[in-house]
Amino acid sequence: xTVEFKEKFIEKILLLIAFSSxxxxxxxxxxxxxxxxxxxWKIGPKTFLLGGRWVPGQGEFGILPMIIGSFWVTFGALLLxxxxxxxxxxxLCEWTPPWAGMILRSAIQVLAGIPSVIYGFWGLxxxxxxxxxxxxxxxxSILSGSLILSIMILPTIISISEDSLKALPPSYKAxxxxxxxxxxxxxxxxxxxxxxxxxxxxxxLGMGRALGETMxxxxxxxxxxxxPSSFLDSARTLTTNIGIEMGYATGDHRQALFATGxxxxxxxxxxxxxxxxxxxxxxx
Amino acid sequence: MDNTIAECAxxxxxxxxxxxGTMISTKYQAPNHKQISHPPHPSPLxxxxxxxxxxxxxxxxxxxxxxxxxKLGLLLFLMVISMxxxxxxxxxxxxxxxxxxxxxxxxxxxEEYMHLHPRSHIYVQGGGSSAGxxxxxxGAAQIGMSSRSLIGREKSLYAVLIARDAIAIIVHPKNxxxxxxLVKVREVFTGRIKNWKELGGADRTITLVxxxxxxxxxxxxxxxxxxKEEIALxxxxxxxxxxxxxxxxxxPNAIGYISLGLVNEKVRALKISGVVPDFENIxxxxxxxxxxxxxxxxxxPSGEAKSFLDFVMSPEAQKLLTRxxxxxxxxxxxxx
Numbered sequence: 075x076t077v078e079f080k081e082k083f084i085e086k087i088l089l090l091i092a093f094s095s096x097x098x099x100x101x102x103x104x105x106x107x108x109x110x111x112x113x114x115w116k117i118g119p120k121t122f123l124l125g126g127r128w129v130p131g132q133g134e135f136g137i138l139p140m141i142i143g144s145f146w147v148t149f150g151a152l153l154l155x156x157x158x159x160x161x162x163x164x165x166l167c168e169w170t171p172p173w174a175g176m177i178l179r180s181a182i183q184v185l186a187g188i189p190s191v192i193y194g195f196w197g198l199x200x201x202x203x204x205x206x207x208x209x210x211x212x213x214x215s216i217l218s219g220s221l222i223l224s225i226m227i228l229p230t231i232i233s234i235s236e237d238s239l240k241a242l243p244p245s246y247k248a249x250x251x252x253x254x255x256x257x258x259x260x261x262x263x264x265x266x267x268x269x270x271x272x273x274x275x276x277x278x279l280g281m282g283r284a285l286g287e288t289m290x291x292x293x294x295x296x297x298x299x300x301x302p303s304s305f306l307d308s309a310r311t312l313t314t315n316i317g318i319e320m321g322y323a324t325g326d327h328r329q330a331l332f333a334t335g336x337x338x339x340x341x342x343x344x345x346x347x348x349x350x351x352x353x354x355x356x357x358x
Numbered sequence: 359m360d361n362t363i364a365e366c367a368x369x370x371x372x373x374x375x376x377x378x379g380t381m382i383s384t385k386y387q388a389p390n391h392k393q394i395s396h397p398p399h400p401s402p403l404x405x406x407x408x409x410x411x412x413x414x415x416x417x418x419x420x421x422x423x424x425x426x427x428x429k430l431g432l433l434l435f436l437m438v439i440s441m442x443x444x445x446x447x448x449x450x451x452x453x454x455x456x457x458x459x460x461x462x463x464x465x466x467x468x469e470e471y472m473h474l475h476p477r478s479h480i481y482v483q484g485g486g487s488s489a490g491x492x493x494x495x496x497g498a499a500q501i502g503m504s505s506r507s508l509i510g511r512e513k514s515l516y517a518v519l520i521a522r523d524a525i526a527i528i529v530h531p532k533n534x535x536x537x538x539x540l541v542k543v544r545e546v547f548t549g550r551i552k553n554w555k556e557l558g559g560a561d562r563t564i565t566l567v568x569x570x571x572x573x574x575x576x577x578x579x580x581x582x583x584x585x586k587e588e589i590a591l592x593x594x595x596x597x598x599x600x601x602x603x604x605x606x607x608x609x610p611n612a613i614g615y616i617s618l619g620l621v622n623e624k625v626r627a628l629k630i631s632g633v634v635p636d637f638e639n640i641x642x643x644x645x646x647x648x649x650x651x652x653x654x655x656x657x658x659p660s661g662e663a664k665s666f667l668d669f670v671m672s673p674e675a676q677k678l679l680t681r682x683x684x685x686x687x688x689x690x691x692x693x694x
Contacts, residue, residue: 129588130571131580203608212565212609214594297570297595308594318597321458322486322572 150220238272456490619683
């Protein structure tokens with residue numbers, strides 16, 4: 075056996091293993107679409123996507139409140155999480171002394187490792203009463219959900235933004251400083267715009283994480299199937315709709331939950347593709 | 359200038375290796391500020407001999423990996439086979455499936471039964487009343503658990519009332535409202551009454567808490583309280599009795615419904631038209647929010663299923679259920 079042959083052999087085997095993991099994705103997609111699409115066709119894509127009432131008992135499957143709910147919660151999480159995350163990334167990249175950086179980075183890793191049910195429980199016990207007592211409403215609300223989610227997406231935003239800031243050529247910073255810009259001007263006018271694509275990708279991946287979160291949201295959002303009208307209203311997201319009702323669902327109801335999964339799948343795929351495209355298009 | 363040349367040289371060396379298709383031992387490190395003064399020293403190219411050794415190790419590892427996984431799979435497969443066969447041989451097993459409201463009680467009974475009959479095994483599964491009845495029809499389960507009366511085609515099945523459970527309307531203990539007529543409860547849950555003020559309470563918006571679509575408790579509540587009316591869509595939805603209790607215990611403006619057996623000191627069960635939801639009133643039929651817990655069979659039960667049913671209907675088992683907050687089936691006015 076020649077060396078080349080062995081190399082080829084190993085290469086092929088690793089290729090096979092790599093593809094087997096992708097084939098699982100294909101299998102999942104195939105199954106979800108196979109279960110969900112028939113129902114979407116049956117009741118019509120328009121009624122399904124734009125229907126405002128979700129009453130499975132009466133055969134009404136409209137997921138617009140969930141779509142709106144998902145976007146409210148995600149938008150809220152970004153609104154709170156993005157400034158925090160970006161500021162943290164800039165600080166880590168530009169000012170942090172090595173010892174502090176080490177502590178901060180490992181703390182962020184811990185943040186990423188906390189199970190979502192813990193976030194949910196903490197939110198339910200600490201955050202929800204605070205919101206209820208000081209702002210009114212049931213407490214189980216979009217605001218509480220967004221607050222929790224903003225913490226949950228921080229690790230994603232921080233680590234990817236920091237990486238993209240670090241990947242910039244040192245000449246950018248040197249050039250800006252040489253032209254007489256202050257440190258802050260350099261960061262805000264040169265470094266952040268130059269790392270734009272990576273930062274946007276981090277936002278989109280954070281969005282994906284926020285959209286996909288289920289357990290914590292079941293515990294905190296209150297899951298009402300009504301079009302939310304304020305940040306203090308309860309809401310239901312696409313994921314919690316599946317999570318909360320799958321236990322008993324049969325027949326059309328079950329298929330409608332898979333159909334919800336189809337929509338979620340499409341949204342997440344779209345966001346991830348967007349993130350990949352944007353992060354490829356590097357400036358500089 | 360020197361640094362850049364050194365870097366380029368290193369990269370070219372790397373690419374050459376790459377295109378030759380041999381293993382690369384060169385570890386290219388991204389230049390950072392500290393290394394600029396010391397140009398990185400290119401590592402020696404891997405010799406053919408070392409390459410061969412590595413390749414062999416990798417090959418061995420690959421084979422080990424594949425055969426290892428294969429063997430593990432085989433092992434698991436054999437284990438599963440032997441376990442299922444072992445179970446079938448040594449223990450007569452029956453499956454009890456259905457309502458998640460009945461499930462915890464059935465588990466308790468099954469445990470007790472298996473204690474008395476060590477050779478038998480009873481598998482208890484959830485899934486909901488409808489799923490349980492379906493499972494009995496299809497033969498996937500020998501006994502179905504239902505927390506509602508049989509409807510339509512299901513009536514052809516053989517059902518036995520094993521106990522009754524009351525649904526309590528619960529509020530926060532600090533809520534001044536302690537008694538509501540059933541009509542008012544319905545008005546509240548349809549969303550027509552929105553403020554506690556209208557019911558003699560504080561000037562606060564009512565927070566409705568309900569179970570998710572498909573839950574047996576929700577179905578029972580729908581039938582017993584709501585009738586043809588719909589539970590308001592703005593109601594908060596929780597996916598278990600415990601979660602509802604948790605929300606109501608934390609929110610002074612909330613109202614919800616759970617199994618009477620699960621009411622504790624953190625919440626208060628409302629009187630309905632002056633009737634306290636307790637054992638006496640359920641037994642004498644004055645408290646109406648009661649649902650049946652049924653065991654469902656395809657026909658007259660026999661064998662292991664009959665033996666389990668006999669145990670469940672025995673005074674000891676019924677006493678056990680009473681202790682857990684249910685009303686025994688043996689008491690009078692049994693129906694449903």
